[in-house]
Amino acid sequence: AQTVTQSQPEMSVQEAETVTLSCTYDTSESNYYLFWYKQPPSRQMILVIRQEAYKQQNATENRFSVNFQKAAKSFSLKISDSQLGDTAMYFCALRGSQGNLIFGKGTKLSVKP
Amino acid sequence: DTGVSQDPRHKITKRGQNVTFRCDPISEHNRLYWYRQTLGQGPEFLTYFQNEAQLEKSRLLSDRFSAERPKGSFSTLEIQRTEQGDSAMYLCASSPTGEAYNEQFFGPGTRLTVL
Numbered sequence: 596a597q598t599v600t601q602s603q604p605e606m607s608v609q610e611a612e613t614v615t616l617s618c619t620y621d622t623s624e625s626n627y628y629l630f631w632y633k634q635p636p637s638r639q640m641i642l643v644i645r646q647e648a649y650k651q652q653n654a655t656e657n658r659f660s661v662n663f664q665k666a667a668k669s670f671s672l673k674i675s676d677s678q679l680g681d682t683a684m685y686f687c688a689l690r691g692s693q694g695n696l697i698f699g700k701g702t703k704l705s706v707k708p
Numbered sequence: 709d710t711g712v713s714q715d716p717r718h719k720i721t722k723r724g725q726n727v728t729f730r731c732d733p734i735s736e737h738n739r740l741y742w743y744r745q746t747l748g749q750g751p752e753f754l755t756y757f758q759n760e761a762q763l764e765k766s767r768l769l770s771d772r773f774s775a776e777r778p779k780g781s782f783s784t785l786e787i788q789r790t791e792q793g794d795s796a797m798y799l800c801a802s803s804p805t806g807e808a809y810n811e812q813f814f815g816p817g818t819r820l821t822v823l
Binding site for chain 1: 711712739741743748749750751752753756763764799801803810811812813814815816817
């Protein structure tokens, strides 16, 4: 079975600082895709960043980057220079065999001024 | 607005009633997914369509649930004889086929409350 685990239900960070959200996963697939999605309060979910497992290089999107450790099945998200607009639920997800996404329970991130 | 839309945004119903939700995907997207999200949890996969064909159903989708996507455009999700445990946010997402289908675009969701 494919599973995704996020062990940090809530986190907070001061504006302009850096925060790292953790995610571990399990899959028997040799090639797979991992994602971080952001769900702001009362707004729809949007893709933050994605990583293809066969790519060694960690993905980066502006202030967002991942630390992908394939052997450890770990996929953490680093947010640099945190902004108030980063306040949201963050979900780690693994693409399933049918293209569906398998989500973790999420981490609620609060950015404080 | 060319994003994924869902209607209604909120639905309150009494236990035992039937409800139907609609999802309009991004027009050129062939794949359409339904998820359910309960409080404090991540979304859980329910079912998906490739064009008009329903290709996979989760075991979460009991026989009280039915989904359709006529003509491969919009989709409907119907819940018959609603139960209090059906209270959740129902999310729809769409994606194109090909390499780009790895990204799913989500709608705002329909929040169902069963009294």
